[in-house]
Amino acid sequence: MESTLPVNTLAEGDKGEITSFEGGFFFRKKLEEMGFHIGTTITIVARQWMSGPVIVRFENTEVAIGFNMAKRIRVKRV
Amino acid sequence: MSSRIILAGYPNVGKSVVFNRLTGMDVISSNYPGTTIEIARGFLKWEGERYEMIDLPGFYSLEPTCKAEEIAVKLIREGDLIVQVVNATNLERNLNLTLQLIQQRKPMLIALNMFDETKQKGIDIDVAKLEQILDLPVVPTSALTGEGIKELVTRMKEARVSHYHFEDAQRWNEIGKITGQVQVIHPQHRSYLERLQHASVRPITGIPILVVVLFLMFTLIRVIGEGLIDLLLDPFFEKMWKPLMTTLSARLSHQSLLHDLLIGDLIGGEIDFGQSFGLLTTGLHVTFGAVLPYVLAFFTLLSVLEDTGYLPRVAVMVDNLMHKVGLHGLSIIPMLLGFGCNVPGTMATRILETRKEKFIVATLIAITVPCMAMQAMLFGLLGTYGVKGVGIVYLTLFVVWLLLGMILKRTVRGRSPELFLEIPPYRRPYFGGLMKKIWMRVRWFLQEAVPFVLVGVLIVNLLYSLGFMQWVSDKVSPLFTLLFGLPGEASGALIIGFLRKDLAVGMLLPLNLTFQQLVVASVMLSMFFPCIATFSVLLKELGIKDLLKLTGIMLLCVVITGSLLHVILSLFTG
């Protein structure tokens, strides 16, 4: 099995393919509504200092994700 | 074709621009019955018929998770025809909503909006193929320029219930299959705008950009506001209105009740717009001559920031700071609005998810965010002392904001969710829509301000002539002097501040306060009861129980801050 890591640990410019959402129904739903699903490839656009939000891009959408939320999205590097 | 047309779509896809294009200026914006969520209704006239058109607030899903979404879903069910506005540069994500809408089994068509942007972004969409797969009319539009809007209207009669079938569990697969067939993306170089977008969300460049933008914004507000006053309003009030009022004053007998009400007191034999306190003098001057110019400047600039897409980036940059007070970055938006007028600021707390966030934001706005009327007064009272006076007031308010927020974060029960926000690309605002937005916000201010200023003037006169002000002032005098170093008469300003902050200045001016007293009085006036209009909105948004809590917190804060500031300033000034 390939190793996966949480989105908040990726650096600016890194790419990852979403492998799992670690949270309940509402957490998944919130992400799916914004267009994230298992298999989406995301690019890290920017990271704020300290435990600030991470900005990711997929397709032509940019989304800011709070740090604690980003922790619960796992990706494998691509 | 049918009678009620619903515009559906994700936020930021251009629904409102499409709506404005379709309905012209014939728009009524109303609150949905029983709630406070704003939806816009208008009418589309075509081939001699009138169709009702509804612009839904942006929503992400047909399985509602918040009030706005519940209403959106309900309206979709009641609609006769659905126009989904799709962002063509984001086909995959938007199709997710398309498939959900198809399951509603309503006649539907698609406006493939932002089509102009697809070319720049190297996106090729085979529209005919998409139409065929979805079994729905698909019309490319560029709402900003109006391209395709006409075709959208003509093709409304082709709207139909799609026969497209899919397994709901396989939705994302299905969407992938569709985009694979209709869309080709050619990689592009990053445009200048995209570089700017990137720079404004990276902390190392984004924070300086934010500081510059906010500094420019508040400088421009002052420059524009003062410019309007110096060039337009002061000449009008001094050269035209004052002579008119002086004539009127001479016609009315000086001691008559009517003179007192309309003109007020003559200060040194002359009308003084600040202190006369007549309906036609102070009443009109405060609203139109002193505050409106700043409100107009503020909402113009804020609306530009909003429509270009900068505000979500502000939310990202301040997220860390907001976490200190139990919130996330998005709550900066109601707070910024609050600087213009606390009423729309408080109403905007609706964009927040939890009760905890709403309570914290509403409380912080009510106590520590001075509205434009209040700030115009601040400059009037303390402007002569340079940045020092006004600076101390803003600094004090910020310190209270931070400390109170940190306490509320730990004591208010409930959840503090995380920031999760789409960051739209920078876009050129649609001029018509921008004007409409500014006008709606200024109208807000006028609707709230004018009646309360006029009533306020009446009440001030009444309370003075009944001796009530004197009575209160005598009662609180020892307390005020002891705690805040203020004369008892300053309490009158606080009482009137509840009606309108901008009236209170006329009551402080005649007291000839010292610099220190002015600073303490200004801070207390900013923090003490928000005006009555804000108060009634707070009641609607929070309910009576939370409003009482907020009031208690507010009184505590005012007394503590007022007396501490008095002590600190006394130490410095000796």
Ligand SMILES: Nc1nc2c(ncn2[C@@H]2O[C@H](COP(=O)(O)OP(=O)(O)O)[C@@H](O)[C@H]2O)c(=O)[nH]1
């Ligand atoms: N380039 C381009 N921009 C557009 C188009 N339609 C809307 N916009 C811009 O997109 C932004 C969001 O539009 P708005 O109508 O407020 O979106 P809503 O949230 O769906 O109502 C605004 O800045 C518009 O000026 C379009 O067709 N092309």
Ligand SMILES: [Mg+2]
């Ligand atoms: Mg809109």
